Amino acid sequence: MDFNDIIGHDNIKNNLRNAIRNENVAHGYLFQGAKGIGKKRMALTFAKTLLCEKSEDNPCDTCPSCLKFESKNHPDLIVEKPEGKSFKKEQIDNIQRDIRTFPYEGNKKIFILEDIDKMTKEAQNSFLKTLEEPPSYVVIIMTVINSYSLLPTIVSRSQLIKFNQIENSLIEYELKNKYNKDEKQARFIASFSNGIMGKALKLCESEEFKVLREDLIEIIDDLINKEKFRVFTFSDFFEKNKENIDDIMDMMLIWFRDLLFMKEIVNEDLIINKDKISILTNECQKIPKDKIHDIIKVVKRTKNDINKKVNFQLAIELMLLKIQEV
Template sequence: MAGFKEIVGHEQIIEHLQNAIKLDKVSHAYIFNGESKSGKKLLANAFAMTLQCEKGQSEPCMECHSCKQSVSNNQPDIIWVTHEKPNSIGVNDIREQVNSDIQIKPYSSPYKIYIIEDAEKMTTQAQNALLKTIEEPPVYGIIILLTNNADELLTTITSRCVTLNLRAVKPSEIKRYLMETLHVPDYQANISVAFAQGNVGKAIQLASADNFNHIKEEAIHLLKNIQEMEVHEVMEKIKGIHDLRIEINDYFDIIMIWYRDVLLFKATREVDRLVFKDELNSIKKQASKCSYDGIQNILDALEKAKQRLNANVNFELVIELLLLTIKESSK
């Protein structure tokens, strides 16, 4: 667990939170809204730790008893709400862990802070139960909702919370962090940054993967040989990506970076801006074969495939439609 100064990007949100602390205008309810791995948990941790810090400043001191408890995840007045069902936060979870518990005053801190991760998974009944607490919280109560999609929360909830939307972090900031802090090689950092599209957590995940080169080589091999392969062969390759410990959407993002390189080279003939510079001959070859419309069709198909999988459309059907589009559009 770290303070605000260790967080990469999100300067506006950090400034907002620190100003609220300095001016003693901390809200009783917040929504941190952003995609998975974008930094919501880091921000919530830093905010909670700072609020409970015994020094009372806008950055946790990391030395007081409260900060040491927070670092070891033992701060009794920072409560992470848990749930047994993986895809649902039920009404009893909220009643028992928030509504009932918040009536008990803090053990040793100025606040009792409740952090609900994946808040969009709360059932309607759970959200209505939480609403009663958000409407009339005790003076020491603070509720922080972490969500990938705030639109899935009831408007009665969102209207009573301060919503902070996490935005993409500048590629230069992510690359600097990967190279200077994690000591990631330049080439690997470039691919990780391009793949992450402003998401620091995604960049770290790929850059830290022991099988990074294997992931990259698998994807590139597929893209270089897709025209010679039968659809069922490619499908078997993609089905096996769980062995690479990477999510299918992230794998799609790697493919998307490849076709963006093809499009960029076709349009500009510039090599320096390519992510896959060491595959220049293959990039050139595909750029000469593919039309602009064909490349755009592939990029659009990748986005549609991600949306369909998120909507739980049949996996095999989604992949088959995607592969047929890629094969047809890259001739």
């Protein structure tokens, strides 16, 4: 594992490598970005490079330090994440104690703290003292989805690095060349993942997601074909897959977006569900453009209502009935 194995985030990779080359590594880093976007992988690669005995800005993969790192047995790498919903006081105490202990090997000791926003305010205040005056050999890399929940002083004492979504084309290329997905599969997964490589890889390997998508497409097709008496049966699917409701609603929005694009006769390359083009073509002939617009509004409104914790079953049943009405 080295920087060349990380897809996208070129500016971040270059900045971190330059910091190592120029001996300008900060004591505290705050990696901010969506879940699955690559924060932890970047943190681990950065840590591995800092601990490497030979290389200047990329791990050599052959020195004793790199070998210990790959076997997850390096004494100077400490990775901590919340136990349950938050960091426990014992964890913070242990981290602070370990920070004051000299490296066992080399001249660096690296701490990777995941989901730092799950520290209580009390724990953040306690940890802040360490972050303000860390020993010279310590590098602390913290990850967070959003830094707004952190104490401003923790953010100001760290070098904030924001991870943005990577280009779909990079994800698509990776899925085709390393994970043997055909062009249509790779395109759908890349587009649905919204620039988040971790999500793409998870979906790529998930049989459950494939079944979920097929079942949903069948339900949408039945709704468009006015299978009126099955609406309440369809709602059981949503209830059963409640924990995946965000993905389900997003798939619905993408599906109707594709129908809209087909109505407008746009470039077929813009169609995300390209592997289901025959179903889309058939549905496109049965539903007017203005009705597709109405359905998209209904789905968006339902997604918003669900996020506001309204009655789930009622929201879903109303959505399904409205889709049939239009």
